[in-house]
Amino acid sequence: MHDLRWIRDHAAEFDRGLARRGLPPAVDRILTLDRAWRAAETRVQEAQARRNRLAREIGAAKKRGDPVELLLRQSNEDKDTETSAGAEATRLRSEIDDILTGLPNLPAAEVPDGPDETANRVLYHHGEPPRFDFTPLSHEAIGERLGMMDFARAGKLSGSRFVLLRGALARLERALGQFMLDLHTTEFGYSEVSPPLLVRDEAVFGTGQLPKFAEDLFRTTDGYWLVPTAEVPLTNLVAGELLDESALPLRLTAWTPCFRSEAGAAGKDTRGMIRQHQFEKVELVSITRPEDSAAEHERMTACAQEVLKRLGLAYRVVVLSTGDMGFAAQKTYDIEVWLPGQGTYREISSCSNCGAFQAQRMKARYRPAGGKGTLPVHTLNGSGLAIGRTLIAILENFQRHNGTVVIPAVLRSYMGEQEAIEPAG
RNA sequence: GGAGGGGUGGCCGAGUGGUUGAAGGCGCACGCCUGGAAAGUGUGUAGACGGUGAUGAAUCGUCUCGCGGGUUCGAAUCCCGCCCCCUCCGCCA
Structure with missing residues (x-):
């Protein structure tokens, strides 16, 4: 606000x-x-x-x-x-x-102007898309061939836009969450949080999903909202608080499910597990002084990229145009991972600097040391990373002709030292 | 779900109708003390909003003791509704 x-x-x-x-x-x-x-x-x-x-x-x-x-x-x-x-x-x-x-947040000066995603600007690439001597399959083909990705059963339980993982793929999802959390907590100074997944109106208002975007969210019959991202509980941790300057920056991370109704996405990404009503994500949130948020934004984006670097996945970083940014953001970097099955880069992380916009909505302030008065803090959030899409990227990038999938080295300690995922026996 | 207790300043904690925006303590800031520091000691220390004004100097005013309403000339203090927290019982992962 x-x-x-x-x-x-x-x-x-x-x-x-x-x-x-x-x-x-x-x-x-x-x-x-x-x-x-x-x-x-x-x-x-x-x-x-x-x-x-x-x-x-x-x-x-x-x-x-x-x-x-x-x-x-x-x-x-x-x-x-x-x-x-x-x-x-x-x-x-x-x-x-x-x-x-x-009214949405105002774009930062350096954000490119444009009506939609066509005006986004690619900043740089990292890594080479892998070459295959066969036609690479899509992740859903790989997953179903492995017998570990079951859309039909998930549909029976819950309908479309749900998936059920089994065996090594279920474990891979868990390994990714562990790996990402461990990286951010032990190397990048984020502290781990296990937050509530049902929140009240005020929390969802604070981060800006309410009042305008209620149709994107799920709501329980007794009035709770299912979090669409851990950004909501993590950022609202400082709602209504008056922080000491010495407490900043605050760096928080959480691995949670995310629930989105995808009301406006009819017909988009209907195949595969790109766009689901429920997915896992490791989220990064920073609370900073106003003068630090721009640098923190770069740092956070680097933390998210590091996950992809260690997994050995090719990606590019994009700065979103004014027409493609979210409601609360003043500047957003998307990280897009290469997906051989689709032959394109797809969003796997979105890192936003919201400036004082969310802080003002949730009345989160700090007291500058020595000075008088209070100032709104700045808030930032980013995916570090979306786990479902990371799992997709691993399947598509590390698939082999025989239908098996190589497990990235950094994940093997979380996968019982397996080197590859083989079809279910 | 049943019964009871409670929500006061950055934090803890007094305060049951009239200079109480609020004692005391902690924390914090500045000073004294010290070679330096700790301890000790002195002073200071809420926020929001509005007006005037060189726009965050100063100054005036209003509001705020969980939130909203009411009683009263006057409410942190009395009444009503709501929210939240705690304890015990019940139920239960």
């Missing part, structure tokens, strides 16, 4: 930012409401100030035994003013908040 005071002082810049997002100007409306709200607020406060003074005078007069009729009548007049102006102030303020909570 945007800081109203910042908008007052940067009106043109604000509308320019919205325009880069393809949105109409909003400042005129906001500032008109803001002026009316402040005027009403002032009237309320003046009436309150008078009433406070009268209350003291009435107390003193009663003690002396003086008549208080006149004072009481004045006090009641002020109370009427307070009530009517107060109602108006509340109405105006909630209208302002409704507008503010529906």
Whole structure:
């Protein structure tokens, strides 16, 4: 959510930012409401100030035994003013908040402008896509041939966009989660968290999925939301808190299932396990001082890339254009892994710097050391990595002609020192 | 689910109708002490919002003792509703 005071002082810049997002100007409306709200607020406060003074005078007069009729009548007049102006102030303020909570974060200056993903800019590549002396199969073909990836049974249980893994593939999923968590905690300073997967409205509002994107989420009958990403619980850990500067940066990681209704994705990626209602992911979240978030964003993206480097997977890093960024992000890097079965790069991680946007929604602040006052923290989140898609990448990149799949060396200690996945006997 | 207890400042913890925005402690900041540090000691130390103003100097005002409403001239203190936490019982992975 945007800081109203910042908008007052940067009106043109604000509308320019919205325009880069393809949105109409909003400042005129906001500032008109803001002026009316402040005027009403002032009237309320003046009436309150008078009433406070009268209350003291009435107390003193009663003690002396003086008549208080006149004072009481004045006090009641002020109370009427307070009530009517107060109602108006509340109405105006909630209208302002409704507008503010529906507007996305403004893009950082260096983010490329464009209407959609076609304007994303590839920054660099790492690694060479493998060459095959046979036609590489898609991951679902490999998985089904191994007898370890079962869409039919999953469909029986749950319908489309679910999968069931067995044997070595189930273990591979677990190995990937372990490997990623161990890397981030022991080498990159993230501390491991095992968070709730059902959260309340406020948490999902804080990270920006609510109120606009409720249709992308699953909701329980008693009002909980299933987390679409561990970003929600991890980031909201600091909601409402006033942190010491010495506590920053805070680096958190969690391996959790993620639940997404994929309401707007009808017909997209219907084959295979690219896009599921439920998938595993290791998430990275950083809470930083404002001046550190840009560097932290680079660091976080590097941490995510390191997973792919150690697995030996080719990838490229893309900076998303203004038209492709998420609601809360001011800048996003996507990491795309090479998938031989599709002959293309596909997103496997998305690392975003949300600046103060989420912090303002969830009222997460810190106190600068020595200084006075408080500032909103900056929040960042990134996949490190999406486990389901990493599993896909391993199957497609390390498949062999005979239908077996080589297990990357760094995973073997988690796989009972197996070197390859063989068809189920 | 049943019964009971409780939610106060960055943290702990007093406070049951009137200068209590709130005692005390911890923490923190600055000073004294010290060769330096610890200990000791002194002083200071909430946030949000609005007004004025050179826009975060200063100053005035309002709000905030879980949230929302009510009683009252006046509420952290009384009443109602809601949320959350804890204890015991029941149930249970």
